[in-house]
Amino acid sequence: MDMLIARQPIFDKNKKVYGYELLYRETEQNAYISADGDMASSNVILGGFLSLGFHTLTGDKKTFVNFTDNLLTQEIATLLPSDSLVVEVLETVVPHEEIICACKNLKDAGYTIALDDFIFKPEYTPLIKLADIVKVDFLSSSDAEKASIIRRFRNERIKFLAEKIETQEEFEKAVRMGYTYFQGYFFAKPVMLSRNIIPPAKLNQMRLIEAINAKVIDFGVLANVIEMDAAYSYEVLRIVNSVLFSRGTRVKSIRQALVRIGLEDLRKWCYIAVLRNLAEGKHTEAINYCMVRAKFMESFSPIIGMENSKSEFMTVGILSMLDVLSGCPLEKVFEEIPIADEVKNTLLYKDDDSKIAQSYQLLLEYEKGHWQNVEDLAKDLHVDTKKITEIYLEAIQWMIQITQRIQ
Structure with a gap:
């Protein structure tokens, strides 16, 4: 396989795994950067994921996959299972009419839509109306920005995902702010019960x-x-x-x-x-x-x-x-x-x-x-x-x- 594929867990408030984001890149021998910034060609993504099967990578959990402008307009997502795939619209995607139409078609077909590294801009309003999950980068956002996104866009449909959560303290802060899902390596950091005595x-x-x-x-x-x-x-x-x-x-x-x-x-x-x-x-x-x-x-x-x-x-x-x-x-x-x-x-x-x-x-x-x-x-x-x-x-x-x- 000419791909490097890893997965990063996404948790709910109870620290149960909700899904995994797939991290991927073509191998060095086969890698290239296309004009629109695609990290991997649609053929490689499709071939890799379809030949492996999602269950091999993520079991019965949701599978978050990054989609660029090209991958959305080429309707690559429709060849992957709607019940397990979360279409993660990258922050670099410009929400022009063709993109909005592609996302609406995916939504109508039962796919879950997530907006990656969300920072509000007026032109993103049509995508917000389609989104099921909004991802916020906790590392690059101020506390005021993290909280204001929830206050402004909270409704019965949209769930908010805090990403780059690296400590238990950050996880607890995100919970208090109203976030539903959490991504990062906080789960791999120990919460010390004692520094000197094993219970x-x-x-x-x-x-x-x-x-x-x-x-x-x-x-x-x-x-x-x-x-x-x-x-x-x-x-x-x-x-x-x-x-x-x-x-x-x-x-x-x-x-x-x-x-x-x-x-x-x-x-x-x-x-x-x-x-x-x-x-x-x-x-x-x-x-x-x-x-x-x-x-x-x-x-x-x-x-x-x-x-x-x-x-x-x-x-x-x-x-x-x-x-x-x-x-x-x-x-x-x-x-x-x-x-x-x-x-x-x-x-x-x-x-x-x-x-x-x-x-x-x-x-x-x-x-x-x-x-x-x-x-x-x-x-x-x-x-x-x-x-x-x-x-x-x-x-x-x-x-x-x-x-x-x-x-």
């Missing part, structure tokens, strides 16, 4: 991580550690049986699971069970990110000649939001549980040069759609960007399949 209720989960992460593991010892916590043992078996459901026989004990799927796979499901317990029913998207990152890192390691470190690569991904889920800084967490130095240094950003650190940094840049940084890191690691996209999309698909089975 007792979560300390046992840390001990489980310590047991799972031991360099040399005795099957019997690991089984005993897991079975000591009945609720945790049940969760692990539930996940394992969800994953193995197509093979018929149910696994009834941790020891049986070890025999059926082996130590490395059981370790992975044990990690996921710990994260779910730490989250206490919250932070669902953070867990999803950990799963995608774990799968990506695990699959990426052989590509760069690090197959023997596959377990360490996976551990970096699975523990990457442990601070968010535990409410405690990673430095403190790592004082409580021994973690391999290469994993610890990567997650604490104390290592920039190792392959595991470079791979993790590449993944973080990919998630944010910082495509030039992705291409630079890919060159350093001697990896084709097409392969990165392939592994990333496979990781998302894997996560969606696993979470659907668990639920």
Whole structure:
């Protein structure tokens, strides 16, 4: 595939995922900037999205896709499903008669219309009358501007989306102002419950991580550690049986699971069970990110000649939001549980040069759609960007399949 595609979550007031915005660009070998500023040709967008299928990228959530003037007038959106697509009209689109007509036709066909980076101008009035969602850039707007847009255009139809929300404080401010949806990486920033003490209720989960992460593991010892916590043992078996459901026989004990799927796979499901317990029913998207990152890192390691470190690569991904889920800084967490130095240094950003650190940094840049940084890191690691996209999309698909089975 000649595209780089990532996704960024959009949340509601309850921090439940409402949809994802797809970030995309053609690969360096096939990239160009057309006269009207299109970042990717309609053929590439259409070919990429249709061949992949929205469900591969976003599950059953809404899918926000940027549309330029050309893509709107060429009616590209009509070839994509109206029940899941949100047509995001870029701020660079001039609302001339042909654009207004195209948006009205989309609206009549059941598509959701969003206006990106909205700043009011009188000529935008016809588009406002068609819009379902108005996106406001919180980074570049003053508090007065953020509030005045809602006061001026609030009605029963239009919902307001605050984008570039990076902290919990910004999220809470946007809620108070009357915004309905929220986009940004605030969900990936920890809300510290304590800077010095891991809450007792979560300390046992840390001990489980310590047991799972031991360099040399005795099957019997690991089984005993897991079975000591009945609720945790049940969760692990539930996940394992969800994953193995197509093979018929149910696994009834941790020891049986070890025999059926082996130590490395059981370790992975044990990690996921710990994260779910730490989250206490919250932070669902953070867990999803950990799963995608774990799968990506695990699959990426052989590509760069690090197959023997596959377990360490996976551990970096699975523990990457442990601070968010535990409410405690990673430095403190790592004082409580021994973690391999290469994993610890990567997650604490104390290592920039190792392959595991470079791979993790590449993944973080990919998630944010910082495509030039992705291409630079890919060159350093001697990896084709097409392969990165392939592994990333496979990781998302894997996560969606696993979470659907668990639920």
